[in-house]
Amino acid sequence: MVEVDDVDSVGAMTKAGMGIGFIDKSVYLQRPDWGLYHHRVSDATLVWESFLAIPRKSLRSIVLEKFLEAVSLP
Numbered sequence: 677m678v679e680v681d682d683v684d685s686v687g688a689m690t691k692a693g694m695g696i697g698f699i700d701k702s703v704y705l706q707r708p709d710w711g712l713y714h715h716r717v718s719d720a721t722l723v724w725e726s727f728l729a730i731p732r733k734s735l736r737s738i739v740l741e742k743f744l745e746a747v748s749l750p
Contacts, residue, residue: 678694678695683699683700683703683707686698686699687699687703687707687710687712690710690712691710691711691712698717701714701716728749730744730749
């Protein structure tokens with residue numbers, strides 16, 4: 677498995693024959709130039725993990741601090 681930083685890399689690597697890539701439907705529809713085939717993943721057990729990159733406390737604005745409190749994050 678290879679993890680890349682952006683969807684353009686996913687498209688380029690898939691187009692180069694390095695395997696399959698997971699992308700959002702909106703990205704696929706915006707990039708017909710990739711010439712790739714798509715298949716909808718319908719398995720309800722698929723989990724997509726997303727992460728927030730949060731600066732350390734000393735660099736946070738008051739607005740960010742309040743947002744993190746509102747969503748119950750440290």
